[in-house]
């Protein structure tokens with residue numbers, strides 16, 4: 001098990017979306033908040049990729065940063081590639097709403113309350129689809145305030161079709177209704193229809209079912225599934241709910257304090273969780289009829305975003321923490337290229353002896369200060385005197 005750079009040795013085909021070393025911070029009066037701290041992942045064509053993490057772990061900021069929407073944040077990345085092409089933030093804005101679309105947690109924040117839902121979807125169809133209808137500002141204003149989109153136009157028909165696709169009954173009639181006339185589940189479906197209107201290859205869904213009851217949630221998740229199966233759409237599904245991940249995702253990344261602690265195929269993550277944080281989470285999955293905070297099983301709290309510890313952000317809460325944990329983290333392959341873990345327990349030079357991590361002699365001497373060789377090419381020189389946690 002050796003550290004590797006994000007793109008080396010991958011057995012998968014070139015991902016549709018590739019994010020390398022994304023870092024986002026927000027300057028505030030109290031100093032910089034590091035919301036995302038060097039995350040890397042790829043999403044394949046037709047894949048449902050989950051990002052799971054407790055509230056405040058940086059999931060939404062990740063999505064917004066990729067889409068160039070983290071307005072007041074400072075976003076840096078070694079690369080964000082879509083279809084193998086590196087995109088600047090400005091180019092990202094151009095694919096947004098078309099090839100890449102986003103579904104937000106709260107439909108009311110992104111649906112226009114004074115336009116019918118059909119109108120809102122038809123507008124996206126015109127702008128990103130190929131229906132050949134004028135999208136000039138005067139035409140759009142006239143539609144918006146005077147005529148409405150004609151029922152016989154292709155953009156309107158497509159809007160109705162999309163409402164039908166996402167399982168809205170009576171789509172012709174519903175298309176003429178305003179958001180407030182629809183239930184929460186219907187509004188969320190309208191959002192999905194709107195996201196589909198630009199014929200996207202990738203949908204980033206940020207907690208799309210959090211505000212819904214369990215039955216509607218299951219229906220919406222099923223809808224997303226079918227989109228993938230029918231249209232080969234890739235989906236990044238952001239959630240705090242491990243049960244949703246288990247039922248929906250092909251692969252999943254576990255996010256903690258702005259970092260991805262473990263990335264694996266879903267069944268691998270659930271069958272062989274490797275990071276101590278993931279293990280803790282899996283122990284804490286609440287039963288369906290139990291709404292306890294999901295993190296109760298892990299003592300302690302997330303690190304202060306203004307004052308992040310060196311090394312592993314989980315080390316203060318980790319039962320398995322040992323002397324290496326204050327050193328800079330790298331990603332390690334746990335069982336192959338599809339299973340990556342950011343935990344020093346995975347380092348080549350660490351053995352588990354009687355349940356306790358033991359660092360091999362040579363590495364020990366480096367940490368003692370008698371040798372200052374790099375741990376590996378990427379993580380640079382290890383400072384002497386790493387403290388025992």
Ligand code: ADP
Pocket residue numbers: 026028033034035053054055056057058059060061062072073305
């Ligand atoms: P999640 O979606 O996982 O619940 P977020 O991505 O929304 O978490 O937030 C991650 C961290 O970034 C939090 O500590 C949050 O307070 C901080 N954050 C998000 N947006 C801003 C902002 N605009 N200004 C300052 N801090 C922010």
Ligand code: MG
Pocket residue numbers: 059060061206207
């Ligand atoms: Mg969020």
